[in-house]
Amino acid sequence: MATLAQVTSQRMHFSAPLALKSGATLADYRLAYETYGSLNERRDNAVLVCHALNASHHVAGLDEQGRLGWWDNLVGPGKPLDTDRFFVIGVNNPGSCFGSTGPMDPNPARGRAWGADFPVQTVEDWVDAQARLIDALGIERLAAVVGGSLGGMQALAWTLRHPRRLRHCIAVATAPNLSAQNIAFNEVARRAIVTDPDFHGGHFYAHGVVPKRGLRVARMIGHITYLAGDAMESKFGRELRAAELAYSTQDIEFQIESYLRHQGDKFSEYFDANTYLLITRALDYFDPAREHGGDLARAFAAARENRFLLVSFSTDWRFSPARSREIVKALVDNRIGVSYAEIDAPHGHDAFLLDDARYHGVMRAYFDRIASEAAR
Amino acid sequence: MATLAQVTSQRMHFSAPLALKSGATLADYRLAYETYGSLNERRDNAVLVCHALNASHHVAGLDEQGRLGWWDNLVGPGKPLDTDRFFVIGVNNPGSCFGSTGPMDPNPARGRAWGADFPVQTVEDWVDAQARLIDALGIERLAAVVGGSLGGMQALAWTLRHPRRLRHCIAVATAPNLSAQNIAFNEVARRAIVTDPDFHGGHFYAHGVVPKRGLRVARMIGHITYLAGDAMESKFGRELRAAELAYSTQDIEFQIESYLRHQGDKFSEYFDANTYLLITRALDYFDPAREHGGDLARAFAAARENRFLLVSFSTDWRFSPARSREIVKALVDNRIGVSYAEIDAPHGHDAFLLDDARYHGVMRAYFDRIASEAAR
Numbered sequence: 001m002a003t004l005a006q007v008t009s010q011r012m013h014f015s016a017p018l019a020l021k022s023g024a025t026l027a028d029y030r031l032a033y034e035t036y037g038s039l040n041e042r043r044d045n046a047v048l049v050c051h052a053l054n055a056s057h058h059v060a061g062l063d064e065q066g067r068l069g070w071w072d073n074l075v076g077p078g079k080p081l082d083t084d085r086f087f088v089i090g091v092n093n094p095g096s097c098f099g100s101t102g103p104m105d106p107n108p109a110r111g112r113a114w115g116a117d118f119p120v121q122t123v124e125d126w127v128d129a130q131a132r133l134i135d136a137l138g139i140e141r142l143a144a145v146v147g148g149s150l151g152g153m154q155a156l157a158w159t160l161r162h163p164r165r166l167r168h169c170i171a172v173a174t175a176p177n178l179s180a181q182n183i184a185f186n187e188v189a190r191r192a193i194v195t196d197p198d199f200h201g202g203h204f205y206a207h208g209v210v211p212k213r214g215l216r217v218a219r220m221i222g223h224i225t226y227l228a229g230d231a232m233e234s235k236f237g238r239e240l241r242a243a244e245l246a247y248s249t250q251d252i253e254f255q256i257e258s259y260l261r262h263q264g265d266k267f268s269e270y271f272d273a274n275t276y277l278l279i280t281r282a283l284d285y286f287d288p289a290r291e292h293g294g295d296l297a298r299a300f301a302a303a304r305e306n307r308f309l310l311v312s313f314s315t316d317w318r319f320s321p322a323r324s325r326e327i328v329k330a331l332v333d334n335r336i337g338v339s340y341a342e343i344d345a346p347h348g349h350d351a352f353l354l355d356d357a358r359y360h361g362v363m364r365a366y367f368d369r370i371a372s373e374a375a376r
Numbered sequence: 377m378a379t380l381a382q383v384t385s386q387r388m389h390f391s392a393p394l395a396l397k398s399g400a401t402l403a404d405y406r407l408a409y410e411t412y413g414s415l416n417e418r419r420d421n422a423v424l425v426c427h428a429l430n431a432s433h434h435v436a437g438l439d440e441q442g443r444l445g446w447w448d449n450l451v452g453p454g455k456p457l458d459t460d461r462f463f464v465i466g467v468n469n470p471g472s473c474f475g476s477t478g479p480m481d482p483n484p485a486r487g488r489a490w491g492a493d494f495p496v497q498t499v500e501d502w503v504d505a506q507a508r509l510i511d512a513l514g515i516e517r518l519a520a521v522v523g524g525s526l527g528g529m530q531a532l533a534w535t536l537r538h539p540r541r542l543r544h545c546i547a548v549a550t551a552p553n554l555s556a557q558n559i560a561f562n563e564v565a566r567r568a569i570v571t572d573p574d575f576h577g578g579h580f581y582a583h584g585v586v587p588k589r590g591l592r593v594a595r596m597i598g599h600i601t602y603l604a605g606d607a608m609e610s611k612f613g614r615e616l617r618a619a620e621l622a623y624s625t626q627d628i629e630f631q632i633e634s635y636l637r638h639q640g641d642k643f644s645e646y647f648d649a650n651t652y653l654l655i656t657r658a659l660d661y662f663d664p665a666r667e668h669g670g671d672l673a674r675a676f677a678a679a680r681e682n683r684f685l686l687v688s689f690s691t692d693w694r695f696s697p698a699r700s701r702e703i704v705k706a707l708v709d710n711r712i713g714v715s716y717a718e719i720d721a722p723h724g725h726d727a728f729l730l731d732d733a734r735y736h737g738v739m740r741a742y743f744d745r746i747a748s749e750a751a752r
Contacts, residue, residue, distance in 0.1 A: 022623035120623040180612040180632045181605045187633045188596040191640070194626055195589040197573055213571040217593060220564040229557045236556040238663065245661065247398035247496040249653035250570055253660065256556045257563045264567070277625035284630065285621065287614060
């Protein structure tokens, strides 16, 4: 299986206002996206890939800077989502910091960067914005929408808002909403960012600084929740960085500290603080059952024409298998076709990004099925 | 069961240097402590209570400010640890911020507060410091040492360092060492504090400020790990603070956010930042098996004359029952008498502070046994 040759990211501008769930409007916006493979004549082999918290439209192949896409192990020629058969679209969401309209862009009303004034985004807003890109690409109906974690929420939201625009929904390591504990971790991360003096109320761009302290802490917290406790234990345990303890409260003693600090430092170099707030809030808000009196089955009544694959991972304590099973139950209650795979994998939430053979086997089989349906 | 009338905290000064595990020395130190009940003539009814991260020597009764002790539901007349029968001692550890020598005290060598230069403390150092208090109180052998969480580690360390100075060790909701995930949470909390610009390298006292931002984040992280996910879910779930969503990344939307912010604010008003660093490090360092090639059973060979009660709680994911069972196994391997209770309680790690009937029943029965042995 080869990796795609260099891919070029594209941008599309949308001048029609986008009405947001909050009641606000995004007057116009730009989407960064990439495509892999070719749209067939019937225009029925397109698969949209939705990204999670810190990823982008760069899903597969090598970009201009030689960086591999975040789901390159899944997407490419001969891979489970085979770009020899499918036309795959990766798109960056509004509010993100990788090329689509976001907090660093000028706010026309204020003559400065949007900063913290960027309109609050929801999963549903992103899906609406993505639908316009699909329109512009001349695709009436997607073969599938696929995503993991927050990306999985977008895939689910597609079936609720635009059920006729897709056939299959593939939602990996996701949940029908965040738990109190999920929200709690998001909130601590946001407080770390917002209370960093370099945040300047979200208008730090004008000050020439970045609230890196807050971003580092936010990322460290997030990282702990992405990894399974047992995997962290077998990878790091209580291993020391040096042969002897230094007896210091501030120096690194344990390898896990070194690893986390490194993750935090790296993240703070490239990720936007306002984007972090926006994306964690979109996670908090996602709750399709809410508008149906808390009844998830009633929410999914809209998706009767769609087919689903749900995948969860045994050691994912951020979005546990139980959360995926809630979705499966809501679908079954509607007699909607759903395949569900619970993968026994040690890597916690991060497993959705890794190439576990059983997981990729399930994904490959499902995409094969989609392809064979299309060939009929 | 009555609450003790007003209790008065006492202080004792120790002028002999205390050699610390780090190799450093605490030239002299002061311990704040309280006692409840009366030492009997045989001086064999004393029970030492060790505190965890954010507590103090004020274990039971009402202090001068009318505040109830942190373990008042367990300790008092007629309570499981009955002060009509036992002479109970609560002691604040060096490095803490509630009256014993700590980072706010003057560093004789520098003519300013110790701040971040306060010698790094370990569980073993605390136990050695406590032993001198027990000497000074004229007690040769304690009936028991009891503690929860970090307090439980101190109770364990007593049996390893001073096994002849106590009969029973009662260690609740504790662990033989921190896991990688435990250390990871501590490290994020410490980074939040240390990178708060108001920390000033640990010498913030001279600047007239307190790194409250860091302390708030540290406490919020800690609090998430003290509560069971399910209990958080049933208490807060996705309950909103207002009737409608505000669509804001910074305002409070969910009750869990309000609760966590409140906990963080409260903590930042009274807790010392350097103490937080010192105490989390003491947690990280505790690892009695380390000096025995990782063999916990070999470590506990020192405790052959002691008897143990271990208690864990089913929903405690910080120090899970499995961690207590590691200790039980090490004791059994040494043919040391150990009682072990795994309490099915919903409150996570915090359960050790609550008055669950089954938990307190176990504690009462064990203290009854200790009292009846003493009466023989």
